[in-house]
Amino acid sequence: DTEVTQTPKHLVMGMTNKKSLKCEQHMGHRAMYWYKQKAKKPPELMFVYSYEKLSINESVPSRFSPECPNSSLLNLHLHALQPEDSALYLCASSQGREENYGYTFGSGTRLTVV
């Protein structure tokens, strides 16, 4: 299995809603990431989990809350989002925290906040 699976693929939510994005990989990777990508822009790092511990938080607003229940799963909890948070949210994984590993990306969740 060489995939990173993200659900849902599309999500429309109101500004008062609470929702969660889910990411799963079964490649034995020990580092997992959340990126945000706006249209015609590169992916921007949000969070890094390494060996199930949060190792990098790129000053993301608290309305985004990551969770790593185990080495295969990564969630992103969303609450009180703003319309400008609408974007493609990408989960990725890599073999480890060392710098020589490229990422495997999931197919993304396209989020629209109304």
Place this chain on the structure above:
Amino acid sequence: QKEVEQNSGPLSVPEGAIASLNCTYSDRVSQSFFWYRQYSGKSPELIMSIYSNGDKEDGRFTAQLNKASQYVSLLIRDSQPSDSATYLCAVNPIKAAGNKLTFGGGTRVLVKP
């Protein structure tokens, strides 16, 4: 100065020609370099990685790294319409920060039949 810079394009190449993409980076201690391909509306797909100065070939793709000049390039030989996509250069800028990739803005490539 941006950490990773690419020409946004579009880079228009005829089918069968060579597409040449360039990327420069600002952090001299960067260790690892990656090229991703992203089709419109899809997620990035890793196509090449390179860690040492010189060339690395994989099929129709060749990555070239010059750490002294702080640039990395990607050549696509025998370009096909299916190569039309945005190509993202990614760099791991600081060894101590772990595996934190920084992406360039991407170069859009259009291969015309």
